[in-house]
Amino acid sequence: MTHSLIQRGNAFPLGATLRDGGVNFSVFSKHATSISLMLFDRADDARPARVIPLDPRLNRTHFYWHLFVPGLEAGQIYAFTVGGPFEPERGWRFDPDKLLLDPYGRALARPVDYDRVAASRPGNNGATAMKSVVTDVSRYDWEGVESPRNPFTRTVIYEMHVGGFTKNSNSGIDPALRGTYRGLIEKIPYLKELGVTAVELLPVFEFDEQDAPGGLSNYWGYAPVSFFTPHSGYSVSRDPQGVLDEFRDMVKALHRAGIEVILDVVYNHTAEGDERGPTLCFKGFANDTYYILDGDGARYSNYTGTGNTLNANQPYVRRMIMDSLRYWVREMHVDGFRFDLASILSRDECGLPMDNPTILWEIDTDPVLAEAKLIAEAWDAAGLYQVGSFAGDRWKEWNGKFRDDIRGFLRGEEGMVARLPKRLLASPDLFGHEEREPEQSVNFVTCHDGFTLNDLVSYDAKHNEANGENNRDGTNDNQSWNCGVEGPSSDPAIERLRNRQVKNFLTLTLLSMGVPMLSMGDEVRRTQLGNNNAYCQDNELSWFDWSLIRTHSDILRFVKQLVELRVHRVIPVENEGKTLNELLSRARLEYHGVELHKPDWGERSHALAVTVFGSHGEHAIHLMMNAYWEPLDFALPVLSEHGWHRWINTSLESPDDISDWLKTPLVGGKSYRVESRSIVALIGRK
Numbered sequence: 001m002t003h004s005l006i007q008r009g010n011a012f013p014l015g016a017t018l019r020d021g022g023v024n025f026s027v028f029s030k031h032a033t034s035i036s037l038m039l040f041d042r043a044d045d046a047r048p049a050r051v052i053p054l055d056p057r058l059n060r061t062h063f064y065w066h067l068f069v070p071g072l073e074a075g076q077i078y079a080f081t082v083g084g085p086f087e088p089e090r091g092w093r094f095d096p097d098k099l100l101l102d103p104y105g106r107a108l109a110r111p112v113d114y115d116r117v118a119a120s121r122p123g124n125n126g127a128t129a130m131k132s133v134v135t136d137v138s139r140y141d142w143e144g145v146e147s148p149r150n151p152f153t154r155t156v157i158y159e160m161h162v163g164g165f166t167k168n169s170n171s172g173i174d175p176a177l178r179g180t181y182r183g184l185i186e187k188i189p190y191l192k193e194l195g196v197t198a199v200e201l202l203p204v205f206e207f208d209e210q211d212a213p214g215g216l217s218n219y220w221g222y223a224p225v226s227f228f229t230p231h232s233g234y235s236v237s238r239d240p241q242g243v244l245d246e247f248r249d250m251v252k253a254l255h256r257a258g259i260e261v262i263l264d265v266v267y268n269h270t271a272e273g274d275e276r277g278p279t280l281c282f283k284g285f286a287n288d289t290y291y292i293l294d295g296d297g298a299r300y301s302n303y304t305g306t307g308n309t310l311n312a313n314q315p316y317v318r319r320m321i322m323d324s325l326r327y328w329v330r331e332m333h334v335d336g337f338r339f340d341l342a343s344i345l346s347r348d349e350c351g352l353p354m355d356n357p358t359i360l361w362e363i364d365t366d367p368v369l370a371e372a373k374l375i376a377e378a379w380d381a382a383g384l385y386q387v388g389s390f391a392g393d394r395w396k397e398w399n400g401k402f403r404d405d406i407r408g409f410l411r412g413e414e415g416m417v418a419r420l421p422k423r424l425l426a427s428p429d430l431f432g433h434e435e436r437e438p439e440q441s442v443n444f445v446t447c448h449d450g451f452t453l454n455d456l457v458s459y460d461a462k463h464n465e466a467n468g469e470n471n472r473d474g475t476n477d478n479q480s481w482n483c484g485v486e487g488p489s490s491d492p493a494i495e496r497l498r499n500r501q502v503k504n505f506l507t508l509t510l511l512s513m514g515v516p517m518l519s520m521g522d523e524v525r526r527t528q529l530g531n532n533n534a535y536c537q538d539n540e541l542s543w544f545d546w547s548l549i550r551t552h553s554d555i556l557r558f559v560k561q562l563v564e565l566r567v568h569r570v571i572p573v574e575n576e577g578k579t580l581n582e583l584l585s586r587a588r589l590e591y592h593g594v595e596l597h598k599p600d601w602g603e604r605s606h607a608l609a610v611t612v613f614g615s616h617g618e619h620a621i622h623l624m625m626n627a628y629w630e631p632l633d634f635a636l637p638v639l640s641e642h643g644w645h646r647w648i649n650t651s652l653e654s655p656d657d658i659s660d661w662l663k664t665p666l667v668g669g670k671s672y673r674v675e676s677r678s679i680v681a682l683i684g685r686k
Contacts, residue, residue, distance in 0.1 A: 005069075005070055005071075006052055006067055006068070006069060007067065007068040007069075007070070008058050008059060008066070008067065008068065009024045009025065009026065009059065009066040009067040009068035010024055010026065010066055010068070011026050011061045011062070011064035011066050012026065013026065013104075014026045014027065014028065014064075014103075014104045014320075014323070015102055015103075015104025015105060015106065015228070016076075016078065016102060016104075016105065016106070016132065016134045016135075018073075018074060018134065018136055020068075021070055021071070022068055022069050022070035022071055022072050023068070023069050023072040023073075023076065023134050024066065024067075024068045025037060025066060025067055025068075025069070025078075025102075026064055026065070026066040026104075027064070027065050027066075027080060027102060027103065027104075027285060028063055028064055028065075028103070028285065028286060028289075028316055029063065029065060029082055029084075029285045029286050030063040030286055030288075030289060031084050031085065031092055031094075031286070031288070032065070032082045032083065032084045032094065032285070032286075033056075033083050033084045033085075033094075034053065034054075034056070034082070034083035034084070034096070035053075035054045035065045035080055035081070035082050035083070036051050036052060036053045036054065036080065036081045037051075037052040037054065037067065037069070037078060037080060038050075038051055038052075038078060038079045038080065038081060038099065039051075039052070039069075039072075039076065039077070039078050040077040040078065040079070040109075040131055041077070042077070043077060043109035043110060043111045043112075043131055044111040044112055044113070044127065045126070045127070046124075046126045046127035047126060048079075048126070052067065052069065054066075054067055063316075072134060073134070074134050074135055074136040074139075074241060075133065075134065075239075075240075075241060076133065076134040077109045077131050077132070077133055077240075078102070078131065078132055078133070078134065079099040079100060079101065079102075079129065079131045079132060080099070080100045080102065080284075080285075081096050081097075081098070081099060081100065082094055082096065082100060082284050082285055083096040088275065088297065088298040089296055089297050089298050090288070090297050091287055091288030091291075091293050091297035091298075092287060092288060093279065093283050093284070093287045094284065095279050095284060097122070097123055097124045097125070098119060098124075098125055098129070098279045098280075098284055099125060099126055099129035099131065100279070100280070100281050100284040100285060101130055101131070101132050101225060101226060101280060101281040102132040102281075103226075103227075103281055103282060103285065103320060104228055104320070104323070105132030105133070105226055105228060105229055106133070106135040106137055106228050106229060106244070107132070107133035107134075107135045107229055107232075107240040107241055107243060107244060108130055108131070108132060108133060108206050108225075108226060108229045108232055108240060109130070109131045109132070109133050109240050110130050110232060111127065111128060111129070111130070111131075113127065113128050114128055114129070114130060114210070115128035115210075116208060116210040116211065116271075116278050117210075117278070118278075119278030119279055119280055120276065120277060120278040120279070129280075130225065130280065133240040133241065135240075135241050135244060136241070137244070137331050140244070140245060140248055142248075142252060142333065143252065145252045145255050145256055146255065147255055147260060147333065147335050147371075148197070148255060148258045148259065148260055148335075149260075149335075149371065150197045150198065150258070150260055151576060152373070152396070152437070152439035152515055153437075153439060153576045154197060154567050155197050155198055155260075155373075155439075155515050156195065156196045156197050156198070156510070156515075156516050156517075156518070156563050156566060156567060157196065157197075157198045157199075157200050157262065157442070157515065157516070157517040157518070158191065158194070158196035158198065158199050158200065158517075158518050158520065159199075159200045159202070159264075159444075159447055159448060159517055159518070159519050159520060160199055160200070160201060160202070160520035161201075161202045161219075161220070161448070161520060161542070162179075162180075162181060162184055162201055162202070162204060162231075162234045163179040163180070163219075163233070163234055163538070164179070164219070164520070164538075164542050164543045164544060165183070165184055165187060165520060165543075165544050166178050166179055166180070166183035166184060166186065166187055166544070167179035167183075167538075167543045167544075168540060168543045168544060168545055168546055170545065170546045170547050171183070171187070171544070171546050172546060173186045173187070174186075176236060177236060179233075179234065180234050180235060180236050180246070181230075181234050181235060181236075181246040181247050181249065181250040182236050182246055182249065182250070184250055185249065185250055185253045185254075188253055188254060188257050188259070191254075191257070191259060192257050192258070192259070193560065194523065194556075194559065194560060194563065195560055195563035195564050195567060196259065196518065196563060197258065197259060197260060197567065198259060198260040198261070198262050198335070198336075198373075199254065199259060199260070199261060199262065200262040200263075200264060200338050200375075200517070201261065201262070201263055201264060202220055202221055202264050202448055203220065203221030203222055203224065203231070203263075203264050203265070203266055203340075204221070204230055204231050204234065204247070204263060205221075205224045205225075205226060205227055205228075205229065205230070205231065205263075205265065205266065206224065206225050206226040206229040206230065206231050206232060207221040207222070207223045207224050207225060207231060207271060208223045208225050208271035208280070209223075209233060209538075211223035211271045211273070212535070212536040213467070213468050213469065213536065214468040216467070216468065216536035216537070216538075217536060217538040218535065218536060219534065219535055219536060219537055219538035219542055220448060220534075220535040221266075222266050222306070222340060222535065223266075223270075223271035223306075224266050224269075224270055224271060225270065225271050225272075225280050225281060226281070227265075227267070227320065227321070227324040228323075228324055228327055229243075230243050230244060230247040230332075231243075234246075234247075235247075244332075247332060248332060248333065251332060251333050251334060252333070255333070260335035260336065260373070261333075261334045261335050261336075262334070262335060262336040262337060262338055262373055262375070263328060263334050263336075263337050263338070264337075264338045264340060265325075265337045265338065265339055265340065266340045266341075267310060267312060267321050267324075267339065267340075267345065268303075268304050268309060268310055268312070268340060268341045268342075268344040268345070268380070269304040269306045269307070269308050269309055269310055269344075270282055270290075270308065270310065272307075272308060273306070273307035273308060274299070274300045274302070274307035274308055275298065275299055275300065277307060277308070286316070289311065289314055289316055289317065290310065290311055290314075290317055291308050291309060291310065291311055292308075292309045292310075292311045292347070292349065292350070292351050301351045302381075302382075303341075303344050303347065303351060303380050303381060303382040303384070304341055304344060304380065304381050305381035306381075309344060309347075309351070310344070311349055312344065312345045312347070312359050313345070313347070313348050313349060313354065313357060313358050313359050314349055318358060318359045318362065321359060321363075322359075322362055322363070322366065325337065325363065325366075325368075325369055325372075326366070326368045326369065329368055329369060329372055330368065334372075335371075335372065335373055336372045336373025336374060336375065337372065337373070337374060337375065338375040338376075338377065338398075339374075339375065339376050339377060340377055341377055341379070341380045341381060342360075342376035342377050342378055342380075342390070343376075343377075343378055343379050343380040343384040343385070343386045343390075344380045344384075345357060345359050345360055346360060346384070346386065346390075346391060347380075347384070353384060355391075356391060357391050360390075360391045360392050360395075361391065361392060363392075364391075364392035364393055364394055364395065365393075373396070374392075374394060374395045374396065375395070375396045375397070375398065375442055376390050376395050376396070376397050376398065377397075377398045378390040378397045378398065379400065385400075387399060387400055387401060387430060388427070388429075388430030388431055388433075388434075395440075396439060396440055396441070396442050396515060397431075397440060397441065397442060398442050398444065398447075398517075399423075399427055399430070399441045399442055399443055399444070399514065401423065401427060401430060402423045402427065402441065402443045402444070402445075402512070402514070403444055403445050403446075404479060405419045405420065405422075405423045406423060406445050406505065406508050406509070407445060407456070407479035407480070408479055409606075409625075409627050410501060410504050410505060410508075410627055410677070411479060411480070411481040411627075412481070412606060412627050412628070412629065412677075413479075414603045414604055415603045416606075416627075417599075417600065417601060417602075417605040417606065417607070417608050418601045420608055420625070421591065421608075421610070423443075423508075423512065424508070424511075424512045424513065424610070425438075425512075425513050425580075425584060426438035426439075426440070426441040426443075426512070426513035426514040426580050427441050427514070428580055428581070428584060431580060432580055432581055432584075435579050435581060436579060436580060437577070437578065437579055437580060438513040438514055438579075438580040438583060439514060439515045440514075440580070441513070441514035441515065442514065442515045442517055443509055443512050443514040443515065443516050443517065444509065444516070444517040444518075444519070445505050445508075445509055446505075446519045446522055447517070447519050448519065448520075449532075449533070450474075450475065450478065450532045450533075451478055451480055451528070451530075451532045452519065452521060452522060452525075452526050452527055452528055453502055453505060453506075453519065453522035453525065453526075454498070454502065454522070454525035454526060454527045455480070455527055455528055455529075455530055455531075455532070456478070456480045456481075456505070457480070457481065457482070457483055457497075457498045457501040457502060457505075458482055458483070458485075458486075458487060458488070458489075458498060458527070458530070459478075459480055459482050459486060459487060459530040460480060460481065460482045460486060461476075461478075461486070461530070462474045462475070462476065462478065462530060462531070462532040462533070463487075463529060463530030463531060464530075464531050464532065464533050466531060466537060466541065467531070467533060467534075467536055467537070468536075473533050474531075474532040474533030475532060475533075478532060481501075483497045483498050483501065484497070486530075487529070487530060488527075497677065498525075499554070499555065500650050500651055500677055500678055501677060502522075502525060502555060503555065503558055503650040503657060503679075504650050504677070504678065504679050506518075506522075506523075506555075506558065506559055506562060507562065507648060507650060507679050507681070508625075508679070510559075510562040510563065510566045511562075511566070511623070511681070513580070513583075516566065518559070520544060521544050521545070521548070523555060523556050523559040523560075524545075524548035524549055524551070524552045524555060524556050525548060525551075525552045525555055526544060526545060526548060528541050528542060529541060553654075554653070554654035554657070557654055557655065557658075558654065558657055558658050561658045561660075562658065565661055569661050587612070588612070588613035589610060589611070589612055589613075590610065590611040590613075590637065591608065591609070591610050592608075592609040592610070592611070592634070592635070592637075593605070593607060593608070593609065594607065594609075594632050594633060594634050594635065595635055596635045596636075596637060606626070606627040606628040607624075607625060607626045607627065607628055607632055607634075607674075608624075608625050609622065609623065609624045609625070609634050610622075610623050611623075611637050619642075619683055619684060619685055620637075620639065620642060620683070620684035621647075621681060621682070621683060621684070622636065622637060622644065622681070622682040622683075622684065623679070623680075623681050623682075624672065624674045624679065624680045624681075624682075625674075625679050626674040626675070626676065626677065626678055626679070627677060628676060628677070629676050629677065630676050631673055631674065631675045631676055632673070632674050633671045633672070633673050633674075634671060634672050634673075634674055634680075635670060635671050636667075636669070636670055636671055636672055636682075638670075639684045642684035642685055643666055643667075643684070643685060644666070644667040644672075644682040644683070644684055645659075645664035645665060645666055645667060645682060645683045645684070645685060646659060646664055646665050646666075646667050646680070646682055647659055647661070647664050647681045647682060647683045648679065648680060648681035649678065649679075649680045649681075650678045650679045650680075651674075651675035651676075651678035651680075661683075664683055667682060
């Protein structure tokens, strides 16, 4: 193709867009002095088949560089080289030797010999660089399948890893499908049987698997290289466009099953790291625009703990984030987003917290995102903690206080009983001032980051030696208790206690007001052998072990029953749409200790009972929580028209630990013995 055939093109839309018998390309770069489009025949090619320089007099409008190339089609592999000043003290790091991904690229071609290090050192990296791919995004048939649009009041979230869910050899699926979007589809019947209504997928934006120490692999995916491209490592197809179809096949299949798809998104940093890191995309186009830099511009502000921080409230970056979110909703049909280290999005271009962060309010008020579920991890790695004060009108928030206080209570810490009612009632001390619904609180006791639920009751300390950092990485504050033995135990008494504690955590998570979230495998006591930072462990340590379905079938049954009752029984229909304060003002609650109406709020108390009366008198629930190391006899409230029936008793063996809602056995007497470290829930019926 000769240069004379190249046309001026348009600044909008950004990225590579098919139209009128060719492709329009547009990228942003404020300080670049030259840009060339590189067209490749194959991902592994060291040299482009064609090089098309952009003429700044013809192909530049404001800070947008654009051109139209006739004859190109979907599937074309491309990249950019960008020239300009290398002046780190001014924030400029242009390197015309480096191939750059399109910041708006929809698909990616990864060479067999991709090398992150080659993008960090001087010289050309053509043969080992990731490259972008032109796509025809519109060529997909959704077959009329729409989102289930489950209300938050009926939502139970299952946080999971796309690859790790099916990678294990005992997953029972075709080896070719293990660890892929299609593999997840094969396991939808399990998710459906579990009863969860939404999956929250660990990062599926294309990420750099080599962003890990000592030859290990970045497993979690918190190392994005593109905000528009689904991760090709989870695809069966080697066709970059096929990745898009497989991702959408997965979304469509989950929607058919009534399950929503929430993406864990990382708009706070990229895989390019600090000043020693590779130049993959953003550094090479506009380093001083995309990142928050320290005062001299040569170093990166690091509010993420990963080396750099995305400049989320810079206007051009803000536009990219909004375009990305709209793309995943419009074209990929996802139902919501969980924002990793979301407090970073409240920082300005100097890194200072803002009272009304522009990007957060744009996300909150955008009509395209109006139906999307928005969940914030309302803190960052530099100490900014905003749980209960996060900006916006409709954001839900991961409730770290719920996690900490429930852990503290169940392991027997002093001073926890007084905090317990707040956590069970959607934390009005944190959220009540905002006049919002109780579902603002997303309740969890474990997530991908930290101990699994099994390890929370099996280890006193982290064991991260496999990560290659001499056990220095990962938090030391786990609020865990090993029940008497560090690690696996063959002692039946220890195992019974651990089983009981696991059921205690699950009970409080799924019965509390707010939105419950479970972590993949907790329902079958998945273990990471005490590793609380398994981000670089892409192996059986992190994968779902499907043999545990049989080993811990009692826990799995317990969770299924709890989830079913949570979704269909526990939350009255008339409570939907009500604010937390409105519900609490109308609630009929009574608190007790072992004696009626005498709760012990003291520092050394380890027990509490609460009676919740139905709004129309149709039933009552009496919850007795004993975190003490001895059994306690709780006096039972007298109900004139009701009899107490045992619903849950975590000290009993399956199937007596939880009963069918309509077949609960009658409880006699004026008191009930609650065994040590156990929880009992009774139902009062007419």
